Amino acid sequence: MNAVGIDVGGTSLRAGVVDEHGAVIDTVLAPTPDDADALESAIAHAVDELRQRHPVTAVGLAVAGFVAVDRNTVRYAPHLPWRDAAVADRVAARIGLPVTLEHDANAAAVAEYTYGAARGAGVVVLVAIGTGIGGALLQDGTVFHGAHGVGPELGHLRLVPGGRACSCGKHGCWERYCSGTALATTALELLARHETSSTVLAREFADDYSALTGRRVAAAAREGDVVAKQAMAQLATWLGEGLALVADVYDPELIVIAGGVSESAPLFLDDAREHYASVLTGAGHRPLARIRTAQLGGDAGIVGAATLAAAAADDMRG
Template sequence: MGTIISMSTGTGSERGGSAALTIGIDVGGTSIRASVVDSAGEVLDSLQSPTPASAKALENGLDRAVRELSARHEVAAVGLAVAGFITPDRTTVRFAPHLPWVGAPVGRDLGQRLGLPVILEHDVNAAAWAEHRFGAAAGGRNVVMLAIGTGIGAALLADGRLYRGSHGVAPELGHIQVVPDGRPCACGKHGCWERYCSGTALVDTAIELLAADPATSTVLAREVAVDPGVLTGRRIAGAAQDGDPLALETMREFARWLGVGLALIGDVYDPDLVVIAGGVASSSPLFIDEAREHYAALTTGAGHRPLARIRPTQLGEAAGMIGAAELARAVLPDRVG
C-alpha cells in the first residue's frame, strides 16, 4: 500500500464521548484518505497513503487503513466516498474511471473482512451530506453541490434527502449538453457543461482566446509562448488575481458558463442553495458575483422568482470523508433520529 501518513488529533474518549465513532474514507485515484469522525462531524484522527493500482491491492490497503485507525479508536462502521457509479444498495461499485473496480462488491467484501458495516457513496454525495449536516448547506432544503475541478461532479438533496435516481447514478450535471457539437468530452459526447466550466475548461478557453488573437501580449500569454505547460487552471486563476487581462477574460467566460448551468439547474430543480466545491472553490471571488448575474438573467421568469443562494464549501477537502463517516453512522441499529 505504500507509506501511511498518520495524523492523530485526539482520542475517541476525549472528543467523541459515548457516541459511536465511524471511519470515512475518500478513495481517490491518487490517494486514500481515511478519518475517524465523531457524531458532531469532528475529525479525530487521519491517515493517508497512495492509491494502489490493482483491485486486490486497493482492498488490502483499505483493510489496512481501517485496522490501523481501529487500533486507536473503537469504531462501529465504515463509509467509502468513491468517484464512480454506485448501486442503489450502496454495496457495489459499478464503474469508477480512476479506480480498478468494475462491478465490484466492495462493501460486502470489505465488511466481511473487517467485521463491520461498510457502505459506499458517490464522493460528491458524501461531501454534500457533510455540508448539509455540518457545513455550508446546513439549513438548506433543496440543495445542489457542484464539485468543480477537472470536471464537474454534482449532488442533489431534495427535501433534505440525497437524491440518487433510480439506478444510483444521478445527477450527472457536468454532462448536460450546453453547446451542440461543442468541445469533445471524455464521456463521448460533445459540448458538455464541464467542457466549458471546469479547471480543464479554463485552459481550453485561454488557448481559444490566444488563437483568436495571437498578438495578445500579457504576462500569461508571454509565459505560454515560452512554456505551454505553464497553462493550468491554477495558474490562470493566479494570473487573474494579479490582473492579467487574458486570465481575467478567461475567468469571465468561466463565470458566464457557470451562470448558464446554474440557470438550467434552477429551471429543473429550483434549489434554495447551491454549494460550490472542488479545486476552483478557492478562486470563487474571481467569478461568483458575475456568475450570479448571468444566472439571474437567464433563469426562466427572471425577476419574478427567488433565486438560490450560492455559497463556497465550508468543509473543503475533508467533506467527503466526513460525509461518508456520517452516512455509515446512519446504518447503525442504535441510530436515533
C-alpha cells in the same frame, strides 16, 4: 460517532476519523492503486492504521463513480479499477466492520447539510467543480439517487451541442466549459489568438503550454493577467448558464458550490450569480436560489462518508 470516512480519488485515497461533531480528528493519506484487489487492501490498511489509534464503529467510502442503488456496488468509476464490483461487501469482509458506499458528491452534500453551508435548507443542489463537475440533490437531508443510483450526473449535461469533446464520449458537456480542466483549456484557446508576449501566462508557459493548469490560471487572474481574467470570466458565464438549467429542473432553495475551483470563488461567483439570474426561466417573476460556497473544503467527502456510515451502523443496531 468515531466512524472512518474515506475519499477514494483517482490519484490518492484520504481516510479520516470523524467524531460525533463532524470534526476530522486524524487522517491517513495513501496513493490509489490501479488494481482492484490492491485498492481494497490499501483501504483496509488505512482503516487498520486509524483504528490502532481510535475506536472505530463503521467505515464509509466516497467514490467518484456510478454507485448502484443498493449502495454496495460500484458499477463504473472512470478513474478507479472497479467495474460492477461489490465494493462495500468486499471491504467489510477485510476489515470486519460495516461499510457504507456513496458517490463523492452525495457524501459532500450530506456533510454540508449536516455541518456546513446547507444546514436547514430544504431542497439543496451541490455542484462540485474540480477536474470535472459532480452533482448532488438533497431534499430535507435525503439524497436523491435516481432509479438506478447514478443521478444526478450534472457535469455531463450538454450545454454546447457540437462543442468540446468530453471523456464521456459526448461533445459540449458542462464540465468541459466550467471546471479546473476547462479553465486551462479556455486560457490556451485565448492565448492562441492573443498577443501572447503581453501576458504572464504566455511568458511562463511559452515552452510548454500543456503544463498550464486551472489552478495556475486562477492564480494569474488574481495577479491581473488579462488572458487569465478573460478565461475566468468565461467560466463565470458557463457556471451561471449551467446553474440556470439546474434550477429550471430542480427549483432548489440553495445551491452550494464545492470542489477545488470553489476556492477561487471571489474571482467568478458574483458574475456567475448575475448571469444565472438573467437567464433563468421566468427571471424576475420567481425566487432565486441562494448560491453559497461550501464550508468544509477538502474534508467534505470524508465527513459525509463517515456520517452516512455511522447512521447506517446505528440503524443496524436498531
